[in-house]
Amino acid sequence: MTPPEVRIIGVRGIPMVQAGDDLAKLIREAAQAQETPLEAGDVIVVTQRVVSKAEGRVVPLDDFEPTPFAREWAARTGKDARQIEAVLRESVRVVRQARGVLITETKHGFICANAGVDASNVGGDDLVSLLPEDPDGSCRILRDAIRERTGLEVAVVMTDTFGRPWREGQTNIAIGLAGMRPLHSYEGVADLDGRELRVTMPCPADEIAAAAGLVMEKLAAIPVAIVRGFPYEAGEGSAREIVRPFERDLFP
């Protein structure tokens, strides 16, 4: 019996993406050029950054006229008040604002530092990158474009790098997806001893994102990975399914 194997393949050679670029085309061509062409059943993992760039979500800091609230926090933390303002405008709730850290709930429901607003690797000093407005929608567009051009049925996962409570360091997680179910329920299924498995619901979407993180090093300029061989559950899916409702969370 063949052992289960999942391959995580970094896609090199994607040029610096500009607003309006056709990502599906760039990904397909880069994968072909490195002799790892896309295949049916692949999960195409893309960083939010490259999608944000293609969607024109890299914007001048001067678009954000800071409120006094943003100015005060910027002064306390030594940051750019326009950038704090951008974070607040991308947010619907401040979760923690302490020790120089601003953790908010984004419009999409994700809880992370700085609402995904980032000034690194955006191509200029006075620019910031914002998260895509509808990450699932961006993934669907990419999935559909790949299907149209190649006839291949693939899944798409968009990732960002989030910190987490209690643990140092960041990991890649899923903030958008298309073509797969993000969670896998074992409800009602028996374990190896015949006992019902309880409270067990792996999140393959986040495990795929983290796996892709292994080949998407920030400095290697690899914004895309192919996850091949993982038997994901096909379906429409949404990264919003991964967001725990506020009412049910124990760490508001």
Next chain:
Amino acid sequence: MTPPEVRIIGVRGIPMVQAGDDLAKLIREAAQAQETPLEAGDVIVVTQRVVSKAEGRVVPLDDFEPTPFAREWAARTGKDARQIEAVLRESVRVVRQARGVLITETKHGFICANAGVDASNVGGDDLVSLLPEDPDGSCRILRDAIRERTGLEVAVVMTDTFGRPWREGQTNIAIGLAGMRPLHSYEGVADLDGRELRVTMPCPADEIAAAAGLVMEKLAAIPVAIVRGFPYEAGEGSAREIVRPFERDLFP
């Protein structure tokens, strides 16, 4: 230029592990039997469960005489008071106790539901599996045993499946390791635009654990995976480096 590729290979055919079993031998033989023998530079990923079994950390529930505190919570939640008692004895701090969930800090410093005490897949109705006492130490023993038998230098990561705040579902994370650094610091390094990357410290140990989760499905009885091709930073390392100090955490 060859694209970066990481392979995640599930290791089948490891028998039901018993206390005292030689895990290094079982892993090596199973990997050979499926024609994916261990190689230098591999990360050998093992679930805590299989290590706990080998270390005799599967114990009778009757070892835990419940306190009134444990009885009260068991009564409120419909759980086994002995199991609640086991969770409390494995813990040093209750982080949240609400809505049927008991989230604690374990003796190792990990924050998770039920302190890693688990009654699934342990081989009997009145047994529970506890986390290894010293997960890093267990990984070092395994790494040393593999080195002795094969001459190969590998890293070892021990995983468990943790939930997380704000997101549904669980992912595999690292609770012990040997032979690699768990975190990768970009401090002082310039981004693609020449700006210093700030606050960026990926946690490859957790990304490796999550990646292994893709082939370690609970029901497939695959407690070991080989992560091959990832250029980890060799070094002694400890999963305790991933634990954020209490004083610095924003979600105590």
